[in-house]
Each structure stands twice: as C-alpha cells, then as structure tokens.
Amino acid sequence: MIEAELSRSVARWCKGATGVTGAAKLSGGASQETWRFDIAHPDGPIGAILRRSPKGYGAAPTRAAGLAAEAQLMQLAYEAGVPSPRVMHVLTPDEDLGTGFIMQRVEGETIARKILRDDEFAAARPLLARQIGGVLAGLHRLPQDKLPALRSRSASQEISELERDYRSLNWPKPVFELALRWLRAHDPGPSAETTLVHGDFRNGNLIIGADGLRAVLDWELAHLGDPMEDLGWVCVNSWRFGEIDKPVGGFGSREELFAGYEAAGRKVDAARVKFWEVMGTLRWGIMCGGMMQRFREGPDHSMERAMIGRRASETEIDLLRLLAPRGG
Template sequence: MERLLEAVMARSGHPGRVGGLQRLSGGANMESWAFACGDGRFVLRRAPSAEWIAARPLGMAGEAELIRQAHAAGVRTPEVVAELTQADDLGIGFIMCCLPGTADPEVALSSPAELASDLATAMAGIHAMPPGDLPFLPTLDPAQGVEGLARQFAEAGGDRPVIALGLAWLRDNLPPPAPRVVVHGDFRIGNLMVHDGRLAGVLDWELAHLGDGHEDLAYGCMAVWRFGRLDKPGFGLTDIASLARAYEAAGGERFDPARFRFWLVYRTVWWALGCLSMGQSWRSGTDRSLERVVVARRCAEQELDLLLLLENEAPEAERMRLMPAAPEPIRESDGEPTSAEILTAVSEWLAATVKGKLAGRERWELAVAQNALGIVRRELAGRANPADEALAKDILAGHQSLKTEGLLADLRCRTLSTLSADMPKYPALAHARAIWSQA
C-alpha cells in the first residue's frame, strides 16, 4: 500500500517515501489512513467498498470538490491534494493534508468557551457558501425527508414504537419553508479537529446537502454527540441561547427555536434508523465488520433520547404515571456455568492475553468485540423486546399517542430495559432512570 501511495503523492506534486501508515480508529462509515510523505503528514480517506459508495447521494469526487470550495471560502477544512483513480489500485477516495490537533471528543469538550464560537463561525461560513456553485449536492426537503425516514422504518421492520412516535411527531410538526443553504450534515464533536482549544478544521463532509441550516445547529446538540455533557446542550460546550447568538453574530440567519426542535427530533429518528441500517448492511454482506452489528444496538440510545425530547407533550397524569415492574433478571446458579458466565470468561481472556499485543485500530476493534460479548451477556440475563409492530402501526395511524393511558410509562420501561442491556454506559440512561423512577 505504501508504494501505491507514493505513486499518487508523486503525481500530485508531493514526492517522497511513505511511512508510518496507520488506520485511524474513528469513522463509522469511511476508512481513514494517516501517513507521512516527505516532510508532510497526510490522510487517505476512502470508501469501504464500491457497493457502499454507490448507494450514497454524494460520491467521493463530490465530497472532495466540496471540501476544496469550503477551503477556498475560508472555512477551516483540510486541503485536498489528490483524488484516487482506478489505475491507482487504492479504492475510491482522496488524500488530504493532515490538520494539527485531534478529533478526540474529550479534548474538544474540555476546551475553553472560544471553541463554541469557532463552531458557530464555521457553521455560518458553510451556510454562506453559494449553493449554485455546488449543483451536485442532493437536496433535503423536510416533508420528503420525513417520508423517506418512514420508508426506511418500514424496510427495517416497522416495529419500534418509539421510532414510530418520533415519525408521527415529525409529520405533525413540519416547519414552514426555509432558505436553502449548504448543510454539512455531520457537524458534531468527533468530526471536528481541535488544536490548543480552538477549531483546526471540519472533517467528514460525506453527508453534505442543500437544506435548512438549523439542521447543522441541531445535529451537534443531540445528546449522543455531547458525550455525557448533559448540562450543556449546545454541542456539549455551552447553552443553546449562547450558541445561537454566536451563530447570528458570525453571519448566520436568525435562530428559530421551532425549526431547531424539528431538526433535533428529525436527526434523532434519523440516527436511530441509521443504527438499524448498520445491521442490515452486515446482513447483506456490504460490510461484514463487527462494528456494524454493535452500532446497530445503539438504536436504543436514540429511542431513549426521543422519549426525553417528546414526553413533555404528554398530559401531566401520563408523565407522573409509575412504570410497570421490570422483569426479573435470570439468576445465576451454583451449578454449571451459564452462557452469560462463559461470555464473561471469554471477555476476560481476551483482556488478559490479547489486549497487550494489539495497538491502534486492532486494539480498538478488540474493545468493540468485548462490547459485543457484553451485549449478548446482558441480553441473556433479561432484555425487554423493543419490537412491537402492532403498537408501532397504531401510533403511526394516530390510534395511540402520548395521550394514551399508560403508553408513555410502558415505553419508558421497555426503553430502560433495552438500553441497559445494549449500551449501559450511555450517559443519558442514568439521568432518565433517575427522573422516571420519581414519576
């Protein structure tokens, strides 16, 4: 792979020996490889397969061109130095200069308040880019987008009542037309390079499109992308009002709370379905990586967040209703080891004998494997079934809603059980358990 990269770099005017090639651990979709060439550091960004990228509205060539135009417009982005061709025998993708700093969420979330202003400025800059210069970008209309999510929900089984609740809300709360701007589509902590507490660059433009700029504002404020900073709803860095003021001061349009809330719910439903699609991708053979099946179980995180977002619209009596009793977990015996205990033994063996021999991407994949073993172990101990096709259909048809007696309490109980098995360390879980147990 190093020799192939050297040929591409020489063609792009950056000749030299390639060394230090390492696959980066981040990225749920694309592959990223860091390497040195000559006196510089670079990153290869490529699609996992031709089949995968063919299903995307924005191809790799379009993404590279968008980054070039954003860079030229003054948005802090990496510089694209080369695009791969079929003759390069390296797949589909492009090469960028490596930015200083890190995308580690812990570093970003421990940065000074100026970082929030940097993010607001970057979003305003992206939204100010002329849409006419980017005719290849897809367009997202809210109503069409919601119906697209509904089709995706049906394809995924159409049997998750909490997602159905979110879809029904979206249909009832479509926003009025908004100015159409360039939307990054994945603007969040984890996709932003931070250096010395300031924004060094915006990464991962694969979901870019034309639409409502409030979508970018809302997406980064989702609980999942705040990595436990539940007290700071503005990207985990500040409050929403301060983020909105910084965005307006940087030239962004006037902040609209109703549009912001719509997109917050929309992207939460979107990511819940995105998680489920990871499992479908694994089943189809498009991507058989272990990461896909583990991420699919993160759907329960978004179901919890949807309930937290929407429950205030339920009548007070339903918000205060006690949850039904959770099922008793399966008890371990003093006899032969249970399946759960065997899985624990395997996980402990991996940690004791394998972990120390791995580094980089392989060490991260081991953590994913141990997480997978934990999910199965906890499911064996007792996990409420999150699927209920009949109830989901009732909700979508308007026959049941948050006004239905006992529905909210039942969904709370199911979601806590599911998430406790799938992702027990999700920060919002403890918060929800605490407030719902007091209802």
C-alpha cells in the same frame, strides 16, 4: 503495498517529494478507507490523509455525495476560510489507488470523550459552541454556483425517507411512531432559503485543538436543504457524550451556538432547529436499527455492530425527554 502506489502518486504532484512513509489505515468500512501517511520531503515530512474507495467499490451509498464531491466541498470550504483540510490531490485512475483524494493532515483530536474530558482542551471547550455557530454560518454561505451536484431534500421528503427506512426494518417501536407523528405535525415546510448543509456536523467529525475548532471532516452526507438542519444535528443528545446539559456537542448552550451564528450575519430559526434535533435523534435511532440488520444479515457480523442495535433505546429516552418531558 499501498506505500509504493502512494510514492508514485506524490512524485507526480508534490514538488520535491522523495517518497512516502508510515502509511497506516485509520478506519475502513467495506467501501471506504482512510489512511494516514507522511510525504518524505527535503524540507521535512508533510502529514497527509488518503480517503478512498478501493478499486471495485465505485458506488456510493444513496445518501452519500461521493468522494469527488467531498473533495470539492472541502477545497471550497478551505478557500472560503471555513476550517477544513486542504485537498492536495484528487486520485486519477492510472494511479491504481481507487477513487478518492489526498488531503493535508490537520493535527488535533476527534475523539469526543477526550475532547470533553482531557485537560488539554479545557481552555477550548467553553469557546466551542459559539465558534461552531460561526463556522456553520460560513459553511452555509459557501457559493452555491461553485458546489458540486448534490441531492436536495425538504423537511417533508426527509420525514418520508426516514419513515421508509424505519418501516423497512420491521421493528415496531411505539416511541419512534410517536416521533414520526410529531415530525409530521411540526413539519416546518420549505425553508425560506436553501443552502449547502454539511449533514454530519457533530462532535466526532471535528478536529479540535487546544485553540478550538481546527477542521470540519466527513462531508460525505452534504446536500442542499434547510441550513437549520446542521444546527439541530449538532445538538442531538447522542453527540453530547454524557454532558447532557450542554446541548452543543457537550461543549455549550444553544444560546452560544445561535449567538455565534448570528454574529456571523445569519439568522437562526429556533423552532426549525428543534424540529431537526428531533429528526436527528430519530435518525440516529433508526441507523442503530440498520446496524443491527447488517449484523444479522451477515456483511458485518461484529460484536460492536450488534451492540449498536442496543443503543436505539438511548434515542428513545432522548425522544421522550424532547416530546414528553416529565416533571420540572
């Protein structure tokens, strides 16, 4: 059982720890798992989260930064005051837990629909768009000389990679072709400034409490690039969960997001944000196609994955709303 290995691990780095209780797997793909558990301690239990690749799954997917980089980024963010869980321990090979890290568990909600509907978050919701702007500004300001090695991508390279992914699906979609043409025609070129980009900053990867944003999760797609990419991605309609008139995660307006970002001393380029929103919408659509392919080819033959293939059309209507809006 994983609790035995975790108990041995915590005894080494958590002073006074007497063991581990309540280990439960929260999510798990083939190569990466998230577990929650409590560290038993004389001062009271300490909530913790394990993120790991089990033994034998060392290789990260090409776009992912890897768990070691993720741990380093989260710790850096935590130290800089960007809401992020504190990293408690990076796994070592002799612990027999695979590769990954253990972090402090931040209480709150990540399920987007609950955050957007439940009374508990009613007071936080109107504040979130602006707050997200401020947090992204802090994230984009993390010191580059302390960052782990990360891939670096310009807008042009991102378009080419996306096009390659799309063509490999052999899934001709006129709306996606139109979006690719639009992206090429509106390629903003290299950004004036290259910063850390979170890469998956959206409703669903944020821990929200009654008081607002508590932690930014899932740093695995972090890279170096145009900071406006994060502002565009957080506005993709797929992350508004029905609240389509509130572009920022279903919480609020672009104006509030931009105001929060600029109040923290950084500048917004709205045209670049729009470019990345279109790119993000297409990216999610192509990812839906990728899930369909994995369903067909067998590694994950689940009904859920099959149905995600049928969500690509959601991104088609959203792309049309962005690129060929009808009426007023």
